[in-house]
Amino acid sequence: MKEMSPLHIVVLAAGQGTRMKSDLPKILHSLGGRPLLHYVLDLAQQMNPQNTLLVVSPALEDIKTPFSHKTIVQYPARGTGDAMKQALPHVTEEGHVLVLYGDTPLIRHETLDSIIGLSQSQPELAVALLGMRPIDKDGYARLILNEKGELEDVVEFKDLTPAQKEIPLCNSGVMLIRADLLKSLLLSLSADNAANEYYLPDVVKIARQQGYACGVVEGDASEFMGINNRQDLAKAEYVLQDRWRDQAMTAGVTLKDPHHVYFSYDTQVDSDITLHSFVVLGPGVVLEKGAEILPFCQLSDTHVGPGARIGPFAHLRGGVVLQEKAEIGNFVEVKKSTFGARAKAKHLSYIGDAEVGPSANIGAGTITCNYDGFHKAKTSIGEGVFIGSNCALVAPLSIGDHAIVGAGSVVTRDVESHALAVARGKQTAIEKGADIFREKRQKGKGL
Numbered sequence: 001m002k003e004m005s006p007l008h009i010v011v012l013a014a015g016q017g018t019r020m021k022s023d024l025p026k027i028l029h030s031l032g033g034r035p036l037l038h039y040v041l042d043l044a045q046q047m048n049p050q051n052t053l054l055v056v057s058p059a060l061e062d063i064k065t066p067f068s069h070k071t072i073v074q075y076p077a078r079g080t081g082d083a084m085k086q087a088l089p090h091v092t093e094e095g096h097v098l099v100l101y102g103d104t105p106l107i108r109h110e111t112l113d114s115i116i117g118l119s120q121s122q123p124e125l126a127v128a129l130l131g132m133r134p135i136d137k138d139g140y141a142r143l144i145l146n147e148k149g150e151l152e153d154v155v156e157f158k159d160l161t162p163a164q165k166e167i168p169l170c171n172s173g174v175m176l177i178r179a180d181l182l183k184s185l186l187l188s189l190s191a192d193n194a195a196n197e198y199y200l201p202d203v204v205k206i207a208r209q210q211g212y213a214c215g216v217v218e219g220d221a222s223e224f225m226g227i228n229n230r231q232d233l234a235k236a237e238y239v240l241q242d243r244w245r246d247q248a249m250t251a252g253v254t255l256k257d258p259h260h261v262y263f264s265y266d267t268q269v270d271s272d273i274t275l276h277s278f279v280v281l282g283p284g285v286v287l288e289k290g291a292e293i294l295p296f297c298q299l300s301d302t303h304v305g306p307g308a309r310i311g312p313f314a315h316l317r318g319g320v321v322l323q324e325k326a327e328i329g330n331f332v333e334v335k336k337s338t339f340g341a342r343a344k345a346k347h348l349s350y351i352g353d354a355e356v357g358p359s360a361n362i363g364a365g366t367i368t369c370n371y372d373g374f375h376k377a378k379t380s381i382g383e384g385v386f387i388g389s390n391c392a393l394v395a396p397l398s399i400g401d402h403a404i405v406g407a408g409s410v411v412t413r414d415v416e417s418h419a420l421a422v423a424r425g426k427q428t429a430i431e432k433g434a435d436i437f438r439e440k441r442q443k444g445k446g447l
Helices: 036-046 080-090 109-121 179-187 202-209 230-250 433-444
Strands: 007-013 051-056 070-073 096-101 125-132 142-145 151-155 170-178 213-218 279-281 285-287 297-299 302-304 315-317 320-322 327-330 333-335 344-347 350-352 354-356 367-369 379-381 392-394 397-399
Touching (some): 007 080, 151 202, 315 320
Parallel strands (some): 007 096, 315 333, 379 397
Antiparallel strands (some): 125 170
């Protein structure tokens, strides 16, 4: 739907979030791999507004985000109506003002399109609200409609009569206000209540008293879940993950156990991918067509090429690239490394800060010794290299194409292409040495 012109968006995010019991501000708690606030600012940016205004507490005055917005400080905090007053100097009297909340991260673009569509079809509306019908209505303000279905009033939960508590239509908090009326409506707000605060929803009653019409459009209650405590955060994660799982399966991804696969906000998936149980995809993961991730794997900042296979019990992080049909097996950790096409590390290995060439094969128990306690160093493993089991590759190190490193080697010098490198002590056998060893040990125990 075509956006209004101009559209101003005000994101209210000055709440203290004391129920989170955390030193971290509520809106910066992580959901699906990024802060709550970023979902709201991202959504705002998608609406192509003339400007986005973020109202915060003094603790967040210097907040930095990846999104374009102007930060406004509300102090002291005297309610949502007062927060909107702080934004007034930055809003023109043309178009509409859309009000969002920094702790409500699950709203969809199409839901905001619906409230904008209502105001486009009924330009006489002073205020339009998004309503919802939650299963548990406890704590929510109710929307009072007249016989024509127009919005008459918003009644806070604590002020509801027994009859009004039975009203199923609740206030989500999201509203669209005519910019030319915003100032007069806000200046008419009163803080004559127990909390001594200015409540933004009161603009509905004021607009009706001034002879203006107000309207409501309904949305899915799950989108308007506000995050106030750790329980809310967990519920929101559940909703968001289910949404992403459904999107992935619709895009052609097989989820063997959908409720135990976890995505991040920026996960990119192609078709014909298979994800098994307890796969956790952190931020920065790209999965190409035909890739398969076996159970109990965790990936972040990783690009998995077509047909690549990972796991089970693998951990990839910090800038990993797997090219076509590369394989990372069980109990392998890979960090900041590239595996060429058909390269393999299938058992019990750590590969860090390395380039592994096409068709190279890294044996079980191999590690790259990439850190000397002060600096990271790189290991380069060429095409077709075979690394035997239980090797330590001490970086900086280069192993040329088609070389072989014998099992149990500690390699500290570069290996030329096609060379065979063996770096281990000579084996010595002492006749009946095992018997002698046991006899000494037993005597030492006083047996």
